Amino acid sequence: MTDYKGVKTFDELIEREHGKIGTDSLNKYEEGAQMFILSEMLKQARKEAKMTQEQLAQKAGTKKSYISRIENARGDIQLSTLIRIFEKDLNKKIGLTFL
16 A cells, blocks of 8 residues: 655655656556546537537547547547547647647
């Protein structure tokens, strides 16, 4: 069991749970967190466009199951596909920041 004594910040909690920057555990955690954020952004944009998953899938030339997997943070998505769905199919601008 992890000892949380002395943990005062969220960053300290994440480090205690997943290790320092560069560890496989932290990298996997951050990848999952980013996928969750993207999935929620896609879901919100789709709902703002008043589209069902089926409608978005048809417009994007893919299957409803693919949109569902992305929205549930269970699927990988290529950057080019993500940009196309947001910009072409949902009429949203997307900006990326690399750290």
